[in-house]
Amino acid sequence: MKTKEKAIKGFKAVRFMRDVRDQISNEIKDMNFAELKKYYEERRSKLTAK
Secondary structure (H helix, E strand, O other): OOOOOOOOOOOOHHHHHHHHHHHHHHHHOOOOHHHHHHHHHHHHHHHHOO
16 A cells, blocks of 8 residues: 655654643643533544644
């Protein structure tokens, strides 16, 4: 299979995933359930509206 897309040099998927996971953990650590629900709804809409 031929593809025109190229890999990003220096991109480390595991490091990226860990960084994002740690960032989310820090942002939500003191939230209650209602705040968590709102946070994830806003995050989902922000990331899918590209």
